[in-house]
Amino acid sequence: MVIAAMRLNQIRDLLAVVEAGSLRAAARRIGISQPAMSKSLAQLERELHAQLVLRTARGIVLTPAGRAFVARGRVVEAELRKARDDLSALRGSREGAVAFGVGPAVTVPLVPDAMARFRAKWPRAHVRIREGMRTALLPLVRDETLDFTISENVAPGGEAGLQFRPLIKPELVIVGRRGHPLAHAKTLQELAAADWLIFNPPGARGALERTFEASGLPPPKALVHCESYATALALIARSDLLGLVLRELTELSLADRFVQRWRLREKISPPTIGIFSRADTPLSPAAAAMIQSLGAAARALPKHI
Missing domain, CATH: 3.40.190.10 (Periplasmic binding protein-like II)
Structure with missing residues (x-):
């Protein structure tokens, strides 16, 4: 009954508040009034029978219930975005979106060439790139804030819930x-x-x-x-x-x-750099196209896997 009463725009509004840090900034980003934003959050809290946010002098702070709900809400929003992109792709559109992370070691050899290849086929797609280390980026792949990340694989047994596709072994x-x-x-x-x-x-x-x-x-x-x-x-x-x-x-x-x-006598073993994505969720057309572009860019390098 709670899920039936809940509206998707309420999830959107809560996530916007979390990202913006305040009701005013979130309302401005979405294009609604601040009272409308406050009303949306209040309705969501009533329907969930839980307080999700605390209003402080420094902005919005999530409660424990809010943190739990936001983790699920991000997955819901990401899946809806992918569904919209899938339908747009079936109509021949190239206006999807892709968000991915990169470790600092891969930006120079891979990303510029891959972006040029991607833009040639998806000139109007929105691309978001977030730089960081694997410890910061992998959780964002798990909660679907990012479609995938390009990072070093240091776990021999793999990362739970994620699949890995090797790309390069840089020097x-x-x-x-x-x-x-x-x-x-x-x-x-x-x-x-x-x-x-x-x-x-x-x-x-x-x-x-x-x-x-x-x-x-x-x-x-x-x-x-x-x-x-x-x-x-x-x-x-x-x-x-x-x-x-x-x-x-x-x-x-x-x-x-x-x-x-x-130039030392010891040989430094190259790391294995590749793509981590969720194992249980299909990629959107734009994200899949970006991964194809990254693969092509990797194969064009003098040394690739």
């Missing part, structure tokens, strides 16, 4: 500023005591930790945990921090002027 290199005190080091052992910048949380078995482990060395001293390659390269170029980054990034003109690569 990683150690970099530091030009004129670094350890510029002449030839082994990982010589760099073990250096200060490092890492992209994954300590203990998450990121590429740097795995590289040290493979050489029989303890984890490096990680002083900075950064989730953006642009910020990381700027920090490395202006400090004595070292980092393990994608080789293509060191070949960009700006990076090449300020950082140098270490």
Whole structure:
């Protein structure tokens, strides 16, 4: 009975409030009045017999009931969007939407080429790209905030509820500023005591930790945990921090002027980068087309799986 009384626009309104952080901003985004937005939320709370939000001086805060409902509401909204896109595609439309995440290691070699391929066939589709590490992006795939994410696969047994499609095995290199005190080091052992910048949380078995482990060395001293390659390269170029980054990034003109690569005797195993998507939900036509474009872009690279 509760589901029958509930209207889809009420779910839409609640999600808009959560994303915008306030009733006024959410109402403006959707194009309705603030009183209408307040009325919609109040009706939803009455029908669910639960308080979903708290109004504070700093904006809207979800209650425990609100957090539980929003998790389900996002799935409902995502499935409805996919259904609309499916019907539009059957009519020959190319106006769908796709939202996906990317880890910082894959932006340079894959995304620009894939986007050009996608735009050639879906010129009017709306695309949303969110950058972040896999620990932040995988939950967004599970709740269907994102259609999929391109991230490193570090779990041998796979991720529960998700399927993985490998794309590339990029080359990683150690970099530091030009004129670094350890510029002449030839082994990982010589760099073990250096200060490092890492992209994954300590203990998450990121590429740097795995590289040290493979050489029989303890984890490096990680002083900075950064989730953006642009910020990381700027920090490395202006400090004595070292980092393990994608080789293509060191070949960009700006990076090449300020950082140098270490050519060590040890071989650094490349990570497996691929696409995580929900295993139990079909992709929308636009999302499927974007994945096809990413696959084509990966196959066009000199080294791909």
